[in-house]
Amino acid sequence: MNVNEATGTTTATWLDTALGSGVRVFDLGRPLYRGMPQSPNHPPYWHTLPRRHGDMVRADGGSAAADHISLGTHVGTHIDAFSHVSHNGLMFGGVRADEAQRGGSMSSLGAETILPMFKRGVLLDVPRALGLTRCEPGYEITPDDLAHTARSQGTEVRQGDVVLIRSGWGEHFHAGAEVYTGHDSGVPGVGENGAYWLAGLDVHAAGADTIAFERLAPGQGHSLLPAHRVLLVEKGVHIIETMDLEELATAGVHEFLFVLSPLKLVGATGSPVRPLAVVPGANS
Template sequence: MSTTANTDPLLDVVRGGVTIYDLGRPLFAGMPQSPNHPAYTHTLPRRHGDKVRPDGGSAANDLILMGTHVGTHIDALAHVSQDGRLHGGADAAEACVAGRYPEHGVHTIAPIVCRGVLLDVPAALGLEGCAPGYEITPADLDETVLRQGVEPASGDVILVRSGWGRHFGDPDREVYIGGESGVPGVGEAGARWLAGRSPHAVGADTIAFEQLAPGQGHSVLPAHRVLLVESGVFIVEAMDLDGLARDGVHEFTFVLSPLAFVGATGSPVRPLALVPAREVSHG
């Protein structure tokens, strides 16, 4: 059987060199997270030397306990309901079967390989980062598209950078969580702007994707309602978008695959942005 691998345009890109941007955050105990989800913990039930094989070999292993919405993660359609209904009008109570969501769980999200677009809002507004609690408006998103010259299209993954990701590694984890200060992001109007572009998914560098007003925490999340419930658009949160912004990369191949937790409402992920090396100019 003959092959024509040398004519594959994807392989041509790989042979020419690819710059890979890791958009996921490292997972570690004590990292900032939403207070609504179980924290990440990691321990070693077996350490080297606990049991040694006759030939001197030894192995260590891990036990990890965490919520599925901790660290960089994707929200499945089962995650949010409105007035007792999930996306498509499904009854939220009836959709849960034996403690799982067979039709709306994260296992139903196929691996994603598509065009990705970064909307670097603070860069377009001439800022280092958006202010705490700032609402990113449709006008801001329009201005960002105009300045970048990259228009989102149907089926894309649209990533909205607020600049808040720079606080993820702050020694005081509450800074990134932003309970008192608030967190910048899109509100309901911005979410409708995004949904109007018919994206496959959206993402942001913040803990809850959307604007959190000062002192209000996660009390209301209208963008989640618009995107997950009304529009069927998946949400990726707590992303690292600073590398793309630093290099002025606004268009790329986006790759993400959730863990197939059957019936779960979300999954940790490690999304990647792939760009032909010749297109990247570090600056």
Template sequence: MSDALLDAVKNGIMSVDLGRQLRVGMPQSPNHPQFWHTLPRRHGDMVRADGGSAANDMITTGTHVGTHIDALAHVSQDGLLYGGADAGQSCLGGKYVEHGVHTIEPMIRRGVLLDAAGFLGQEVLDGGYEITVEDLQGCLAAQHVELREGDVVLIRSGWGRKFDEGTAYVGAESGVPGISEAGAQWLAEQRIHAAGADSIAFERLAPGGGHSALPAHRVFLVENGIYIIEALDLEELARQRTFEFTFVLVPLNIYGATGSPVRPLALVAA
């Protein structure tokens, strides 16, 4: 019996890597532990009698560093998580049992890129710029795509081009472009499954405001059970003008964690 998915793979699949390479010193939110990678054993530290040698690694990292996904346990509002779960009681033995990242099923879904920067005729949106509902709707119309229930929506502000600049990407003084509470509410009404962006905190950060207010996180994670993916690399998708694709993402199966580093892929027929 023919398998349509296997047939598609046989006919050729092109993938676009949407994840950032994990490197010591890369920019990140100041609220999370840094990524660190070292080699406890290098070639030559121990050599077997046959001349063979092996190297190995040790990694320490926060779960919200680099390209990563927020589990529903990541944010609470007035002591409650998504679905009215008590944020305190949901943490058992130091693990968020009810809404931890281990509860996120692997994503193989329709993905939609909203190239807000491209739609607005800019390479990079200004720090602190609010991507409005009108911007999102105009972008959809210009790209000739529509949102459907269960989609994963990725929003490009162009801010990802600043990733290698480090401090500039964090945008503490300049602010960071992104959607606000209004944009999050509108996207939630479309019943999407997850949303992502090329910036450090997904949503708009006001100049000089840092991470002091994150209303889109509340709308998505607490009120609607919509996952958030941050620090995506969306430049190649935008360059190719690939606005619709198969989106693949699998979080690390860390029991009770509030998030996980990820390496998402956009797949299209070759």
């Protein structure tokens, strides 16, 4: 509250007004822990405790513990920078990959160039719209599926939105890496046509509850990633992967304020993130 010095009265700030009825926050990020599911293409998450309580004790009896962590920038919930993927040697905007990566980091299109997101977010709950619990392994979510989901939810996808696609595969996250990464079974997701559908609506970013955002064919792993090419290289749409969309879907929330802030990792091809969906109402 602000106090008017002349009258002694208080007036509500814009923040007081905005939060007057409270907000509910959905955490869309996955926990990071040793042994968590991840793509085999990236260094795993590792956590150690090199400084433990009691290793050093201050004169007043105080002590502190401190950690060391390491992980690939595409492990856990993360966002892809435009430097993550190239096609025929070129990245987004025609930047030459061989020149940008000289010196051991990306001189162009690195993670530090990804601006924080404070955007309208949309959840497209595809299996629910199709009358399913989850999409089948290796199922390609088509433009018709995406359009049908938006219509059935009464949710309009607008220019500049962040669109999150639930396949239901996120339910497998705690079943272990082999199940969640789905190399043998395949993983559901959008393909090339679905990526063009999203880009045609001029969305700002797209995310999913799967390891690689897009459809992975059974037994093929990450051998072909056409949606990455379309979104990251051709159209300039960021990709967010390994999201937790289950609570949001269970609550039936399809429109929200989407908040995401990448780490300023200079020259990196991606960044770990903890995205949030914010809606009016009290947190449970």
